[in-house]
Amino acid sequence: xxxxxxxxxxxxxxxxxxxxVTCSQNMNHEYMSWYRQDPxxxxxxxxxxxxxxxxxxGDVPEGYKVxxxxxxxxxxxxxxxSPNQTSLYFCASRGPGTKNTEAFFxxxxxxxxx
Amino acid sequence: xxSLEQPSEVTAVEGAIVQINCTYxxxxxxxxxxxxxxxxxxxTFLSYNALDGLExxxxxxxxxSRSDSYGYLLLQExxxxxxxxxxxxxxxxxxxxKSTFGDGTTLTVKP
Numbered sequence: 001x002x003x004x005x006x007x008x009x010x011x012x013x014x015x016x017x018x019x020x021v022t023c024s025q026n027m028n029h030e031y032m033s034w035y036r037q038d039p040x041x042x043x044x045x046x047x048x049x050x051x052x053x054x055x056x057x058g059d060v061p062e063g064y065k066v067x068x069x070x071x072x073x074x075x076x077x078x079x080x081x082s083p084n085q086t087s088l089y090f091c092a093s094r095g096p097g098t099k100n101t102e103a104f105f106x107x108x109x110x111x112x113x114x
Numbered sequence: 115x116x117s118l119e120q121p122s123e124v125t126a127v128e129g130a131i132v133q134i135n136c137t138y139x140x141x142x143x144x145x146x147x148x149x150x151x152x153x154x155x156x157x158t159f160l161s162y163n164a165l166d167g168l169e170x171x172x173x174x175x176x177x178x179s180r181s182d183s184y185g186y187l188l189l190q191e192x193x194x195x196x197x198x199x200x201x202x203x204x205x206x207x208x209x210x211x212k213s214t215f216g217d218g219t220t221l222t223v224k225p
Contacts (some may be wrong), residue, residue: 033211
Protein backbone atom coordinates (compact mmCIF):
# COMPACT_ATOMS: atom_id res chain seq x y z
CA UNK A 1 0.00 0.00 0.00
CA UNK A 2 1.31 3.42 -1.00
CA UNK A 3 1.69 5.54 2.07
CA UNK A 4 3.48 8.26 3.96
CA UNK A 5 4.21 7.34 7.58
CA UNK A 6 4.91 9.83 10.32
CA UNK A 7 6.04 9.10 13.85
CA UNK A 8 5.10 9.82 16.50
CA UNK A 9 1.42 10.66 16.04
CA UNK A 10 1.28 12.56 19.32
CA UNK A 11 4.08 14.16 21.31
CA UNK A 12 4.21 16.33 24.39
CA UNK A 13 7.60 17.78 25.19
CA UNK A 14 9.21 20.56 27.19
CA UNK A 15 10.75 23.75 25.92
CA UNK A 16 14.30 23.30 24.71
CA UNK A 17 14.38 19.53 24.49
CA UNK A 18 15.47 18.49 21.02
CA UNK A 19 13.10 16.26 19.11
CA UNK A 20 12.77 14.61 15.74
CA VAL A 21 9.62 13.73 13.85
CA THR A 22 10.21 11.03 11.29
CA CYS A 23 8.61 10.76 7.86
CA SER A 24 8.94 7.87 5.47
CA GLN A 25 7.31 7.18 2.09
CA ASN A 26 7.27 3.96 0.10
CA MET A 27 6.40 5.39 -3.32
CA ASN A 28 9.95 6.26 -4.42
CA HIS A 29 8.91 9.90 -4.64
CA GLU A 30 11.60 12.46 -5.19
CA TYR A 31 9.70 15.35 -3.63
CA MET A 32 8.90 15.57 0.08
CA SER A 33 7.69 18.43 2.23
CA TRP A 34 6.76 19.40 5.77
CA TYR A 35 3.81 21.56 6.75
CA ARG A 36 2.38 22.87 9.97
CA GLN A 37 -1.28 23.55 10.51
CA ASP A 38 -2.66 25.81 13.22
CA PRO A 39 -6.33 26.27 14.12
CA UNK A 40 -8.25 28.15 11.47
CA UNK A 41 -5.29 28.26 9.14
CA UNK A 42 -4.26 26.29 6.13
CA UNK A 43 -1.10 24.30 5.79
CA UNK A 44 2.04 26.38 5.88
CA UNK A 45 5.11 24.94 4.29
CA UNK A 46 8.16 24.59 6.54
CA UNK A 47 10.76 22.89 4.34
CA UNK A 48 10.77 20.83 1.20
CA UNK A 49 13.16 18.55 -0.61
CA UNK A 50 13.30 18.02 -4.35
CA UNK A 51 15.62 15.03 -4.05
CA UNK A 52 18.29 13.42 -1.88
CA UNK A 53 20.58 16.06 -0.33
CA UNK A 54 18.47 18.86 -1.87
CA UNK A 55 16.41 20.83 0.64
CA UNK A 56 15.03 24.35 0.74
CA UNK A 57 13.04 26.63 2.96
CA GLY A 58 9.32 27.03 2.75
CA ASP A 59 7.36 29.92 4.21
CA VAL A 60 7.93 29.22 7.91
CA PRO A 61 11.36 27.55 8.37
CA GLU A 62 12.49 29.33 11.54
CA GLY A 63 13.21 26.94 14.38
CA TYR A 64 13.24 23.83 12.19
CA LYS A 65 15.82 21.72 10.42
CA VAL A 66 15.49 18.88 7.95
CA UNK A 67 17.72 16.36 6.27
CA UNK A 68 17.35 14.14 3.22
CA UNK A 69 20.04 11.50 3.30
CA UNK A 70 17.96 8.90 1.51
CA UNK A 71 14.99 9.10 -0.78
CA UNK A 72 12.38 7.53 1.46
CA UNK A 73 13.04 9.52 4.65
CA UNK A 74 12.66 13.19 5.46
CA UNK A 75 12.89 13.87 9.22
CA UNK A 76 11.89 17.17 10.79
CA UNK A 77 14.17 18.32 13.60
CA UNK A 78 13.36 20.85 16.29
CA UNK A 79 16.66 21.65 17.97
CA UNK A 80 15.15 23.74 20.75
CA UNK A 81 11.36 23.57 20.67
CA SER A 82 9.33 26.49 21.95
CA PRO A 83 5.62 26.74 22.81
CA ASN A 84 4.89 28.58 19.55
CA GLN A 85 5.83 25.41 17.72
CA THR A 86 2.85 23.65 19.23
CA SER A 87 0.98 22.61 16.13
CA LEU A 88 -0.22 19.80 13.89
CA TYR A 89 2.50 18.72 11.49
CA PHE A 90 2.11 16.95 8.17
CA CYS A 91 4.63 15.36 5.91
CA ALA A 92 3.83 14.94 2.22
CA SER A 93 5.41 13.43 -0.87
CA ARG A 94 4.80 13.75 -4.58
CA GLY A 95 6.12 12.26 -7.78
CA PRO A 96 8.45 14.25 -10.05
CA GLY A 97 7.57 16.81 -12.67
CA THR A 98 4.69 19.18 -13.20
CA LYS A 99 2.27 16.43 -14.18
CA ASN A 100 2.48 14.87 -10.75
CA THR A 101 0.16 17.15 -8.88
CA GLU A 102 -1.24 14.85 -6.24
CA ALA A 103 0.52 15.11 -2.92
CA PHE A 104 0.21 12.21 -0.48
CA PHE A 105 0.06 13.21 3.16
CA UNK A 106 0.99 11.39 6.33
CA UNK A 107 -1.49 11.07 9.19
CA UNK A 108 -0.05 14.00 11.05
CA UNK A 109 1.89 14.57 14.26
CA UNK A 110 0.25 16.59 16.98
CA UNK A 111 3.03 18.31 18.92
CA UNK A 112 2.60 20.14 22.20
CA UNK A 113 5.52 22.09 23.66
CA UNK A 114 5.06 23.14 27.29
CA UNK B 115 4.73 35.66 -3.21
CA UNK B 116 1.51 33.77 -3.36
CA SER B 117 -1.78 34.14 -1.52
CA LEU B 118 -5.15 32.46 -1.78
CA GLU B 119 -8.54 33.47 -0.47
CA GLN B 120 -11.49 31.22 0.16
CA PRO B 121 -14.58 31.54 2.36
CA SER B 122 -14.09 30.31 5.91
CA GLU B 123 -17.42 28.49 6.20
CA VAL B 124 -20.15 27.13 3.98
CA THR B 125 -23.33 25.33 5.03
CA ALA B 126 -25.61 23.27 2.81
CA VAL B 127 -28.20 20.53 3.12
CA GLU B 128 -27.89 16.92 2.13
CA GLY B 129 -28.52 16.35 -1.56
CA ALA B 130 -27.80 19.95 -2.51
CA ILE B 131 -25.01 21.45 -4.61
CA VAL B 132 -22.38 23.71 -3.10
CA GLN B 133 -19.61 25.79 -4.66
CA ILE B 134 -16.42 26.74 -2.82
CA ASN B 135 -14.56 29.62 -4.42
CA CYS B 136 -10.86 30.35 -4.41
CA THR B 137 -9.10 33.43 -5.69
CA TYR B 138 -5.34 33.57 -5.88
CA UNK B 139 -2.46 35.92 -6.42
CA UNK B 140 0.76 34.35 -7.62
CA UNK B 141 4.01 35.38 -9.21
CA UNK B 142 3.78 32.30 -11.43
CA UNK B 143 1.21 29.59 -11.78
CA UNK B 144 1.34 25.85 -12.35
CA UNK B 145 -2.25 25.10 -11.55
CA UNK B 146 -4.83 24.97 -8.79
CA UNK B 147 -5.30 21.92 -6.59
CA UNK B 148 -8.02 21.03 -4.13
CA UNK B 149 -7.73 18.93 -0.99
CA UNK B 150 -10.22 17.59 1.53
CA UNK B 151 -9.47 17.21 5.23
CA UNK B 152 -11.68 15.59 7.85
CA UNK B 153 -11.26 16.75 11.47
CA UNK B 154 -7.49 17.28 11.47
CA UNK B 155 -6.82 14.07 9.56
CA UNK B 156 -4.54 13.73 6.57
CA UNK B 157 -5.48 16.00 3.65
CA THR B 158 -6.46 14.02 0.59
CA PHE B 159 -6.16 15.15 -2.99
CA LEU B 160 -9.39 15.86 -4.85
CA SER B 161 -8.59 17.53 -8.16
CA TYR B 162 -6.25 19.70 -10.16
CA ASN B 163 -6.74 22.28 -12.92
CA ALA B 164 -3.85 23.49 -15.04
CA LEU B 165 -5.96 24.87 -17.88
CA ASP B 166 -9.15 26.89 -17.99
CA GLY B 167 -12.37 24.96 -17.75
CA LEU B 168 -14.09 22.30 -15.77
CA GLU B 169 -12.64 19.01 -14.54
CA UNK B 170 -15.13 16.42 -13.35
CA UNK B 171 -14.47 13.54 -10.99
CA UNK B 172 -17.64 11.84 -9.88
CA UNK B 173 -19.66 14.13 -7.63
CA UNK B 174 -16.82 16.64 -7.47
CA UNK B 175 -15.89 19.12 -10.18
CA UNK B 176 -13.31 21.86 -10.24
CA UNK B 177 -13.17 24.92 -12.42
CA UNK B 178 -10.38 27.33 -13.29
CA SER B 179 -10.25 30.72 -14.96
CA ARG B 180 -6.64 31.81 -15.22
CA SER B 181 -7.53 35.24 -16.61
CA ASP B 182 -9.61 35.91 -13.48
CA SER B 183 -7.19 34.16 -11.09
CA TYR B 184 -10.19 32.27 -9.84
CA GLY B 185 -11.30 28.73 -9.35
CA TYR B 186 -13.98 26.79 -7.56
CA LEU B 187 -14.79 23.35 -6.29
CA LEU B 188 -18.31 22.11 -6.96
CA LEU B 189 -19.76 19.35 -4.84
CA GLN B 190 -22.98 17.76 -6.04
CA GLU B 191 -25.46 15.46 -4.33
CA UNK B 192 -24.03 16.40 -0.97
CA UNK B 193 -23.71 13.69 1.63
CA UNK B 194 -23.15 13.98 5.35
CA UNK B 195 -19.67 12.54 4.90
CA UNK B 196 -18.75 15.55 2.76
CA UNK B 197 -18.65 17.66 5.93
CA UNK B 198 -14.98 18.55 6.06
CA UNK B 199 -12.51 21.32 5.35
CA UNK B 200 -11.55 22.03 1.75
CA UNK B 201 -8.33 23.72 0.75
CA UNK B 202 -7.20 25.20 -2.53
CA UNK B 203 -3.46 25.24 -3.22
CA UNK B 204 -1.02 26.50 -5.83
CA UNK B 205 2.53 25.62 -6.74
CA UNK B 206 5.11 28.26 -7.56
CA UNK B 207 6.07 28.20 -11.23
CA UNK B 208 9.51 29.64 -10.55
CA UNK B 209 10.15 27.27 -7.66
CA UNK B 210 8.37 23.98 -8.17
CA UNK B 211 8.94 22.87 -4.62
CA LYS B 212 7.04 25.67 -2.99
CA SER B 213 3.34 25.19 -2.34
CA THR B 214 0.86 27.61 -0.82
CA PHE B 215 -2.48 26.61 0.66
CA GLY B 216 -5.54 28.70 1.36
CA ASP B 217 -6.84 28.83 4.92
CA GLY B 218 -9.58 26.36 4.10
CA THR B 219 -13.36 26.33 3.89
CA THR B 220 -15.28 24.37 6.48
CA LEU B 221 -18.28 22.73 4.84
CA THR B 222 -21.12 21.64 7.08
CA VAL B 223 -23.74 19.40 5.51
CA LYS B 224 -27.04 19.32 7.37
CA PRO B 225 -29.76 16.71 7.08
